[in-house]
Amino acid sequence: MSVQLTSPGPTLGVVGGGQLGRMLGEAAGPLGVEVVVLDPTPDCPAAPVVTDQIVGGFDDPEGLRELADRADVLTFEIELADPELLETVNEETSVPVEPSPATLRTIQDKLVQKRTLAEAGIPVPDFRAVDTPEDLRAAGEEFGWPVMLKARRGGYDGRGNVAVDGPEDADDAMAAIGGDAMVETFVPFDRELSVIGVKGEDTTDAFPVTETIHEQEILRETVSPPRIGPETTADRSEIEARAYEVASDVLARMEGRGVYGIELFEIDGRILLNEIAPRPHNSGHWTIEGAVTSQFEQHVRAVMGWPLGSTERRCPTVTSNVLGNVSEPQPAELTGVETVLDEPGASLHWYGKREVRPLRKMGHVTTVGDDPDALLEHTRDVRAAVSFDTDRT
Amino acid sequence: MSVQLTSPGPTLGVVGGGQLGRMLGEAAGPLGVEVVVLDPTPDCPAAPVVTDQIVGGFDDPEGLRELADRADVLTFEIELADPELLETVNEETSVPVEPSPATLRTIQDKLVQKRTLAEAGIPVPDFRAVDTPEDLRAAGEEFGWPVMLKARRGGYDGRGNVAVDGPEDADDAMAAIGGDAMVETFVPFDRELSVIGVKGEDTTDAFPVTETIHEQEILRETVSPPRIGPETTADRSEIEARAYEVASDVLARMEGRGVYGIELFEIDGRILLNEIAPRPHNSGHWTIEGAVTSQFEQHVRAVMGWPLGSTERRCPTVTSNVLGNVSEPQPAELTGVETVLDEPGASLHWYGKREVRPLRKMGHVTTVGDDPDALLEHTRDVRAAVSFDTDRT
Numbered sequence: 001m002s003v004q005l006t007s008p009g010p011t012l013g014v015v016g017g018g019q020l021g022r023m024l025g026e027a028a029g030p031l032g033v034e035v036v037v038l039d040p041t042p043d044c045p046a047a048p049v050v051t052d053q054i055v056g057g058f059d060d061p062e063g064l065r066e067l068a069d070r071a072d073v074l075t076f077e078i079e080l081a082d083p084e085l086l087e088t089v090n091e092e093t094s095v096p097v098e099p100s101p102a103t104l105r106t107i108q109d110k111l112v113q114k115r116t117l118a119e120a121g122i123p124v125p126d127f128r129a130v131d132t133p134e135d136l137r138a139a140g141e142e143f144g145w146p147v148m149l150k151a152r153r154g155g156y157d158g159r160g161n162v163a164v165d166g167p168e169d170a171d172d173a174m175a176a177i178g179g180d181a182m183v184e185t186f187v188p189f190d191r192e193l194s195v196i197g198v199k200g201e202d203t204t205d206a207f208p209v210t211e212t213i214h215e216q217e218i219l220r221e222t223v224s225p226p227r228i229g230p231e232t233t234a235d236r237s238e239i240e241a242r243a244y245e246v247a248s249d250v251l252a253r254m255e256g257r258g259v260y261g262i263e264l265f266e267i268d269g270r271i272l273l274n275e276i277a278p279r280p281h282n283s284g285h286w287t288i289e290g291a292v293t294s295q296f297e298q299h300v301r302a303v304m305g306w307p308l309g310s311t312e313r314r315c316p317t318v319t320s321n322v323l324g325n326v327s328e329p330q331p332a333e334l335t336g337v338e339t340v341l342d343e344p345g346a347s348l349h350w351y352g353k354r355e356v357r358p359l360r361k362m363g364h365v366t367t368v369g370d371d372p373d374a375l376l377e378h379t380r381d382v383r384a385a386v387s388f389d390t391d392r393t
Numbered sequence: 394m395s396v397q398l399t400s401p402g403p404t405l406g407v408v409g410g411g412q413l414g415r416m417l418g419e420a421a422g423p424l425g426v427e428v429v430v431l432d433p434t435p436d437c438p439a440a441p442v443v444t445d446q447i448v449g450g451f452d453d454p455e456g457l458r459e460l461a462d463r464a465d466v467l468t469f470e471i472e473l474a475d476p477e478l479l480e481t482v483n484e485e486t487s488v489p490v491e492p493s494p495a496t497l498r499t500i501q502d503k504l505v506q507k508r509t510l511a512e513a514g515i516p517v518p519d520f521r522a523v524d525t526p527e528d529l530r531a532a533g534e535e536f537g538w539p540v541m542l543k544a545r546r547g548g549y550d551g552r553g554n555v556a557v558d559g560p561e562d563a564d565d566a567m568a569a570i571g572g573d574a575m576v577e578t579f580v581p582f583d584r585e586l587s588v589i590g591v592k593g594e595d596t597t598d599a600f601p602v603t604e605t606i607h608e609q610e611i612l613r614e615t616v617s618p619p620r621i622g623p624e625t626t627a628d629r630s631e632i633e634a635r636a637y638e639v640a641s642d643v644l645a646r647m648e649g650r651g652v653y654g655i656e657l658f659e660i661d662g663r664i665l666l667n668e669i670a671p672r673p674h675n676s677g678h679w680t681i682e683g684a685v686t687s688q689f690e691q692h693v694r695a696v697m698g699w700p701l702g703s704t705e706r707r708c709p710t711v712t713s714n715v716l717g718n719v720s721e722p723q724p725a726e727l728t729g730v731e732t733v734l735d736e737p738g739a740s741l742h743w744y745g746k747r748e749v750r751p752l753r754k755m756g757h758v759t760t761v762g763d764d765p766d767a768l769l770e771h772t773r774d775v776r777a778a779v780s781f782d783t784d785r786t
Contacts, residue, residue: 003730005756007747008436022422029419029442030681032743032756043401049422051441288423292738292761307735314707337396342700345685350425354400363398363425368685 001201003306005032012300013038013071013095015058015086016078017046019351019361020280020296023288024077025050027296033304038067045352059085068093075099075258075303077279079108080154098303099199099256099278107278111152111182117273120253122246124273125265127184133170136183140167143185149173152180157361158217187272189265193226193239194283195247196295197260200308204251207291207298207311209240212263212283218359219282221379222319223372224290242271250276259284259299282321282361289347289366290317317368318375320383324360332356332388339385340365346382356388394594396699398425404444405429405693406464406488408451408479409471410437412744412754413673413689416681417470418443420689426697431460438745452478461486468492468651468696470672472501473547491696492592492649492671500671504545504575510666513646515639517666518658520577526563529576533560536578542566545573550754551610580665582658586619586632587676588640589688590653593701597644600684600691600704602633605656605676611752612675614772615712616765617683635664643669652677652692675714675754682740682759683710710761711768713776717753725749725781732778733758739775749781 009032014021017039025035025046035050040057047053052070056063059082068074068089074097076086083101090097107113114127126143129152130136140147145167151160163186164173174181192214196207211226212219228236247262250273254260261281263274284295293301293309301308322334332353340348350363365383369375402425407414410432418428418439428443433450440446445463449456452475461467461482467490469479476494483490500506507520519536523529533540538560544553556579557566567574585607589600604619605612621629640655643666647653654674656667677688686694686702694701715727725746733741743756758776762768 001731002728003734005725005727005730005743007438007725007743007745008441009743009745025442026419026422029415030740030742032741032745034441045400048401048427048444049418049442301734307731309734310737312737332398332400334398335395337398338394338700341396341694341702344703344705347423348425349423350398350400350402352400352402352425 001305007032009034010072010304011036011051011070012303013067013074014046015064015067015074015076015081017041017044017050017053018077019045020077021046022049022351023285023296023349024280024299027294028300031297031300033300036067036070038063043354048352058082061085064089065092068095071095073098073303075299076104079104079277083108097256099254099258099260103255103278107276109152110150110155110275111180113276114182116253117250120249122249122253122273123271125185125187127182130174130181130183133174136164136170136174137167139183140164140170143183146186148184148186149177150182150184151177152182157359161217187265187267189267191226191266192274193243193264193266193271194222194281195243195262195264196281196284196287197247197251197262198298198302198308198311199251199254199257199260200302201257201305203308204248205308205311206244206247207284207287207295208313209243210283210286216359218323220321220323221376222283222286223376224286224313224317225372227373227376239266239269239271246271246273254278257302257305259295259302285349285364286317286319286366288349289368290314315368316370316372316375317366318372318379319364319366320379321361322363322365322383322386324356324358324362324388326356326358326388329355329357330388332362334362334386334388336386340382343367343382345369362388394698400425402427403465403697404463405696406431406460406467407439408457408460408467408469408474410434410439410443410446411470412438413470414439415442415744416678416689416742417673417692420687421693424690424693426693429460429463431456436747441745451475454478457482458486461488464488466491466696468692469497472497472670476501490649492647492651492653496648496671500669502545503543503548503668504573506669507575509646510643513642515642515646515666516664518578518580520575523567523574523576526567529557529563529567530560532576533557533563536576539579541577541579542570543575543577544570545575550752554610580658580660582660584619584659585667586636586657586659586664587615587674588636588655588657589674589677589680590640590644590655591691591695591701591704592644592647592650592653593695594650594698596701597641598701598704599637599640600677600680600688601706602636603676603679609752611716613714613716614769615676615679616769617679617706617710618765620766620769632659632662632664639664639666647671650695650698652688652695678742678757679710679712679759681742682761683707708761709763709765709768710759711765711772712757712759713772714754715756715758715776715779717749717751717755717781719749719751719781722748722750723781725755727755727779727781729779733775736760736775738762755781
């Protein structure tokens with residue numbers, strides 16, 4: 001394929017203008033790709049770093065048509081994008097949508113996602129659909145308690161997931177989900193891993209395996225390469241080879257170009273697939289400083305149909321999320337930032353959200369160094385210096 | 394000092410929205426700093442990656458006042474900014490201007506720049522003011538031919554510089570400059586070097602010494618660290634120490650925070666100062682991939698009064714400029730870009746200029762690797778694949 005650059009450059013239309021849209025914009029500039037985002041929040045996080053924002057809902061037909069009119073390629077940075085609408089607009093305008101709306105539809109519904117992957121022979125935890133508390137109790141009896149109840153749609157950062165300890169909690173759990181649900185065995189994993197995969201025009205590739213650390217089901221830290229922990233006896237390179245194998249099988253099932261976040265459980269030397277996302281993923285933010293090509297640049301390259309960049313890791317890299325440490329929503333004002341700025345090898349990424357809310361992802365801190373274990377402790381110390389709690393400054 | 398981040402973030406007003414403004418914008422996003430630029434060209438290179446562009450001349454009082462109204466700090470990315478106007482607006486609005494307009498005034502006039510630096514004991518080539526062809530001939534007799542005649546103001550990329558071989562060329566040379574001029578001895582340097590220095594709130598620092606390669610007085614390539622050439626017998630580390638010393642003396646004479654491009658000659662193991670620029674400089678573009686902190690992030694940190702980042706080099710890095718290989722101005726359309734994208738470890742930076750002109754700087758290619766010598770050859774090959782000449786594709 002041949003690639004020309006012009007000014008104004010080729011334009012990428014992105015459904016969603018949150019932090020992922022913002023970091024896509026930051027990566028697109030050097031490549032000469034202009035970005036326009038569609039997002040319902042005026043002055044969304046991406047707005048200051050992209051060519052333009054169209055203010056409109058993710059499923060707003062007029063907004064999406066306007067986005068398509070201005071774009072050479074459409075993509076999405078949020079699963080709330082509407083696959084039917086994307087298909088319609090693609091048919092109307094012939095502007096390609098990457099990854100394909102069919103992939104988005106499959107992934108959007110966690111039950112359909114799991115079924116699709118299981119049918120492809122990819123190892124997943126036991127799961128099934130549940131419509132009633134009775135279904136849930138039956139599943140718990142069969143899988144063994146506790147189990148993980150998940151809303152089929154719209155969950156993120158632990159929202160829409162409820163751990164259910166026993167049959168007596170089934171009614172409350174179903175009520176908390178309040179819609180279509182699925183249940184999974186609770187996996188007592190040794191660690192969680194992530195692979196950022198990418199499908200290009202003719203090739204697929206993956207970034208190095210990375211360890212992810214969650215708390216209350218929200219990603220807090222990534223460690224790349226994963227720490228060598230005592231809790232597993234399996235050979236690390238064998239585990240990583242299995243993780244790549246699973247990632248490769250996942251990518252083979254997906255339609256359309258782009259970056260995919262592939263979350264994995266490691267348990268007793270085995271790899272189970274947890275969830276996938278058809279977009280850049282929080283577990284891949286380390287690639288901005290830590291890899292030759294960032295996941296955001298890679299996504300831009302992939303969806304534009306351009307050659308992919310090198311996924312090589314440059315050095316051990318750790319990220320730690322800056323979450324909203326507040327009890328009530330309030331205007332965002334992060335203090336203590338000088339400590340991060342003053343730390344050699346630490347990088348700050350601010351997402352530009354107007355309002356901080358409890359546990360909302362507001363930014364992240366990345367550090368690069370030599371020893372992943374030491375780097376994790378160091379990164380925690382650095383990140384702990386920033387706070388939205390004005391009393392703590 | 395303490396640093397808070399908010400949304401909308403602190404705003405940096407930049408006079409000039411060319412490629413340096415664009416790369417400042419690309420660096421400011423992650424830091425949560427919003428950028429507004431003032432530039433006379435609608436849809437200037439920086440426009441797609443910054444919050445807003447005010448369309449107005451660099452010396453447009455209304456434009457600059459509007460910029461100051463929207464900004465927490467003002468800076469400039471082009472020496473054509475007007476120091477008097479910056480001072481006036483600073484007095485009217487109390488918005489800080491970094492570096493100081495006084496520094497800009499000193500640097501803008503190459504004669505005043507040289508005098509100031511020479512008076513500070515910094516080694517510079519012999520120089521003097523010339524007002525007439527007679528002055529020029531007298532200087533040539535004294536310095537020895539050839540000499541370098543320079544316009545005192547407004548030159549860049551070799552414009553405003555004329556090499557004068559002998560007394561018979563003096564009249565034509567003065568006519569070509571057509572204004573206030575100065576003359577310098579022609580320095581038969583062994584190589585050219587550059588140091589990107591930075592003045593922060595309380596500290597100064599410098600990025601590692603880098604070799605620069607010019608052709609027709611336009612920077613073509615940078616090699617960091619410099620190649621070990623056979624043409625000098627001096628110890629490399631001693632040369633670099635001298636380069637840092639000169640850079641440090643230069644920074645001590647400058648007023649105001651920010652990044653400074655400091656261009657040097659190396660000759661017979663000595664260092665002479667060539668020219669300085671009170672802004673990020675083409676010879677520092679390698680820091681985007683090659684240093685822990687880029688010169689653009691460093692400039693944003695410095696002018697905001699924030700802690701500086703690490704200037705450490707991550708690995709050997711080479712850049713090669715993409716210049717307009719056309720004989721006439723024409724709409725910019727760069728072909729062969731797929732070759733750069735497909736090369737592992739190569740990064741593309743497109744400046745988003747609408748029109749390509751002969752030898753205009755349109756972008757650059759950076760590669761990272763191990764061996765600077767081999768990397769330079771490799772980078773030349775990669776860069777040679779792109780072209781504005783549609784016949785060559």
